[in-house]
Amino acid sequence: MPELLGIYVDHRMATPLAMAQLSAKIKPLAPELAKGGVLLLATCARVEAYGDEPALRNIDSRIFPGLSYESIEGAAEIAKRLAEIASSAHSQILGESYVSQQLTKSIELVNQNLPIFQVARFALDIGWAARERQRFIASFNYDQIVREIIADRFRNGELPDRLYIIGAGMLGRGLIKSGVGERFRSATIITRNPNNLRKRLRRYADMEVTLMRPDEIGQQQEPRSIVVIATDHVNDEYGTTLQNALLRLEPRTIVDLSSIPVLSDAGVRRLNYVTIYDEEFLRFVEQNNKQLAPKLPLLFSDIEATLQGCRSVFAKPT
Numbered sequence: 001m002p003e004l005l006g007i008y009v010d011h012r013m014a015t016p017l018a019m020a021q022l023s024a025k026i027k028p029l030a031p032e033l034a035k036g037g038v039l040l041l042a043t044c045a046r047v048e049a050y051g052d053e054p055a056l057r058n059i060d061s062r063i064f065p066g067l068s069y070e071s072i073e074g075a076a077e078i079a080k081r082l083a084e085i086a087s088s089a090h091s092q093i094l095g096e097s098y099v100s101q102q103l104t105k106s107i108e109l110v111n112q113n114l115p116i117f118q119v120a121r122f123a124l125d126i127g128w129a130a131r132e133r134q135r136f137i138a139s140f141n142y143d144q145i146v147r148e149i150i151a152d153r154f155r156n157g158e159l160p161d162r163l164y165i166i167g168a169g170m171l172g173r174g175l176i177k178s179g180v181g182e183r184f185r186s187a188t189i190i191t192r193n194p195n196n197l198r199k200r201l202r203r204y205a206d207m208e209v210t211l212m213r214p215d216e217i218g219q220q221q222e223p224r225s226i227v228v229i230a231t232d233h234v235n236d237e238y239g240t241t242l243q244n245a246l247l248r249l250e251p252r253t254i255v256d257l258s259s260i261p262v263l264s265d266a267g268v269r270r271l272n273y274v275t276i277y278d279e280e281f282l283r284f285v286e287q288n289n290k291q292l293a294p295k296l297p298l299l300f301s302d303i304e305a306t307l308q309g310c311r312s313v314f315a316k317p318t
Contacts, residue, residue: 004050004116009064016259019045033049035128038050043053046090049228050078051116052183074309082123083307086131094293100131126303140284154252160224172231189211201277218248226278246263
């Protein structure tokens with residue numbers, strides 16, 4: 001197996017917002033880099049690139065312009081780090097489930113015959129299995145945090161009206177499948193392309209949702225509705241459309257799960273707007289991480305033991 005290398009920056013090395021902004025800038029390069037044999041993992045908490053030395057040559061100046069970064073060498077060490085990432089040991093919300101899905105999507109872009117694909121796929125399975133064995137599962141994942149915020153807004157037995165989820169990607173679909181909309185009269189996914197989304201949702205027959213375009217929001221005020229923004233794919237034009245619609249709607253609360261907040265401070269002054277950087281949200285994250293942090297040594301030991309048992313996989317041919 002050729003020598004594999006990796007370079008990375010994560011949320012421990014930059015502010016969360018700076019990390020999210022870097023990721024948003026670099027993530028579109030993933031398909032192009034994959035064609036050159038580079039596995040790019042770009043999430044709100046990290047930007048990481050892995051491949052053999054020729055593939056990674058000079059890539060640091062492209063994805064980390066002017067930034068300090070960490071490097072890692074060898075298939076075994078790379079497998080260990082990717083397994084730990086897949087287990088959610090390095091996530092901002094310990095025990096969350098979405099990072100393994102993000103890693104899966106990144107791996108799928110890479111040629112299956114390349115060593116980095118094989119190592120990453122192997123690491124993904126090891127990390128996920130360790131997470132399950134050690135029950136390293138968030139008590140306050142994104143869907144549970146949203147539930148708690150909703151419960152706080154309707155503490156006196158008042159019935160919620162409608163739940164709006166903006167974004168139909170992995171996070172948006174996950175929220176719907178988790179049942180976060182059960183208390184509401186109805187649930188609506190906001191999308192710019194309803195026809196395309198209907199095709200994608202056919203395999204989710206249990207999802208009882210209606211679809212709506214962004215400019216259809218806010219035909220009247222809905223003070224007993226909740227809006228959850230669950231997408232990072234928002235350009236300036238779309239952001240303005242959403243902001244104007246939500247100002248018309250005036251919901252009880254807007255929960256923005258985007259790593260880069262979608263609405264401007266000036267535009268939401270009269271709205272109850274909660275982002276993942278606000279104290280209310282971070283309290284749940286801190287509570288979750290305090291519960292799971294004591295399990296980290298067991299999780300790391302589990303991953304290490306599995307990798308040790310498979311060390312022949314990483315042996316270089318003689």
